[in-house]
Amino acid sequence: MYYIGIDIGSTAAKVAVFNEDELMKTFVMPTGWSSVETAKIIKDKLEELGISEEESKVVATGYGRVSVPYSDKTVTEITCHGKGAAYLSDNDCTVVDIGGQDTKVITVENGMVTNFIMNDKCSAGTGRFLEIMGNTLGVDIEKLCDLALQGGGITISSMCTVFAESEVISLIGRGEKKEDIAFAIVDSVVSKVKSLCGKHSTGTNYFLTGGLCESEYIVNKLSEKLNAPVKTDKLARYAGAIGAALMAKKIR
DSSP, X not given: OEEEEEEEOSSEEEEEEEETTXXXXXXXXXXXXXXXXXXXXXXHHHHHTTOOGGGEEEEEESTTGGGOTTOXXXXXXXXXXXXXXXXXXXXXXXXXXXXXXXXXXXEEETTEXXXXXXXXXXXXXXXXXXXXXXXXXXXXXXXXXXXXXXXXSOOOOOSSHHHHHHHHXXXXXXXXXXXXXXXXXXXXXXXXXXXXXXXXXXXXXXXXXXXXXXXXXXXXXXXXXXXSOEEOOTTGGGHXXXXXXXXXXXXX
């Protein structure tokens, strides 16, 4: 029996497939404009891998979870990210999930979610914020972080994405170095994540999930801001999908 977790987020859809107890496959793709179409593409991909609907249990999570007609169950991303992070970290932890449209801080104790907090509806402090600001500088998120590593010395004060973008444009107009502006952009996001963690009042065993977990610079800056080591894993961006697959194991 295959147990499949499908996490359709605002920017990317992640899939994790267990063959009984073995995590055998993960893959990711852009969500695109239609979660329904994305779900169909995922089903086609699974069939290409020889995984049929009849021999699978599927749990969907994320923003587009209701758009997966072949799922056996839908579960909130809070629960799935908590379970997935517990599986990857093999320990109780405070999960920091910097997503495309929101950031979540989740307490996991004995493998179960016991508390969580999310940022407000503004995209400041999220991956989307970095994407928008990177576009303003003409770079992607990876290049933005590379530039930030070489910069410093300035800050972005605006809490709103729209005003922050105007602030970045003003900095460009003043002739500030691209590296320094990139530093200010990333520092703004990490500072907002730190503030959210402070409101949550958690322990120090932090585990970063989401697409930004692949950035060593983000991990190091967050560790610095939180004054505590932030751990992650090469599969941490799939935490939601892995957690959903683990939930699929419970379906009878």
